Amino acid sequence: MRGGTRKLTPRMTTVAFIGSGHIGGTVARLAVAAGYDVVLSNSRGPETLQELVDELGPKARAATAAEAAAAGDFVIVSVPLGAYRKVPVEPLAGKVVLDTNNYYPDRDGVFPELEAGSTTSSELLQEHLPSSRVVKVFNNIFYVHLRALPRPAGAADRSALAIAGDADAKAQVAAFLDAIGYDAVDAGTLADGWRYQPGTPAYGGLYAGDTENFWESPGVPTGAAAVQAKVDAAQR
Ligand SMILES: NC(=O)c1ccc[n+]([C@@H]2O[C@H](COP(=O)([O-])OP(=O)(O)OC[C@H]3O[C@@H](n4cnc5c(N)ncnc54)[C@H](OP(=O)(O)O)[C@@H]3O)[C@@H](O)[C@H]2O)c1
Numbered sequence: 001m002r003g004g005t006r007k008l009t010p011r012m013t014t015v016a017f018i019g020s021g022h023i024g025g026t027v028a029r030l031a032v033a034a035g036y037d038v039v040l041s042n043s044r045g046p047e048t049l050q051e052l053v054d055e056l057g058p059k060a061r062a063a064t065a066a067e068a069a070a071a072g073d074f075v076i077v078s079v080p081l082g083a084y085r086k087v088p089v090e091p092l093a094g095k096v097v098l099d100t101n102n103y104y105p106d107r108d109g110v111f112p113e114l115e116a117g118s119t120t121s122s123e124l125l126q127e128h129l130p131s132s133r134v135v136k137v138f139n140n141i142f143y144v145h146l147r148a149l150p151r152p153a154g155a156a157d158r159s160a161l162a163i164a165g166d167a168d169a170k171a172q173v174a175a176f177l178d179a180i181g182y183d184a185v186d187a188g189t190l191a192d193g194w195r196y197q198p199g200t201p202a203y204g205g206l207y208a209g210d211t212e213n214f215w216e217s218p219g220v221p222t223g224a225a226a227v228q229a230k231v232d233a234a235q236r
Pocket of ligand 1: 018020078079080100102143
């Protein structure tokens, strides 16, 4: 993504996590590897995250969700969508919030507005966080592939991730992605995020390569042109 990318200096930036499971924990590992401090949280309490904190070392700590939200300069929300209304609101005001979430009715319960296609899951989170700026990212890559595919800037086999949201917030997210080993593909406004939600060509298999066995794929580098083509191929 070109343009006025705001740099997020790792040593000055704390990345916080509301939800530290498969995808949140993976982004936390990449963030620590890139030099960021991280604050992890979940629903059960900080003590249940000790193993991950120990693995990540001195740049990581665990807190309650409200404490993590307050501590983060940059906050990743990675909970089952059904829990999105429990995400703390006030401590996230004014912050860029990265939304990894997907809608799975069997897991999350039925949301009639999502069934009708009148809004998107990231727009629901944005409504819940009216003073934050939500960017949809990380939702369409399996955590195993996300962990396997970071590459240095300029590497021929660097992968890209789609981002949707407000322009300045996307520039900040693109800088974060660059620091953790990914390029960014601008997929439009938050309302355009349906283009890589479950059921679209850009969802799930995009980073698995040409395989019939998604779960066995170690992850296949997928550059910006391939991501853009799949995002553009989405149809309602
Ligand atoms: N798995 C993937 O590869 C993948 C990839 C892309 C996107 N996603 C999406 O990302 C989201 C998270 O998926 P996941 O696979 O990482 O799920 P997961 O492994 O089950 O982790 C969910 C995390 O959310 C926490 N959580 C649940 N309710 C919470 C609350 N009210 N406050 C704070 N934390 C809460 C859980 O904490 P407790 O364990 O303490 O309850 C856990 O740390 C989902 O929407 C999923 O569809 C997943």
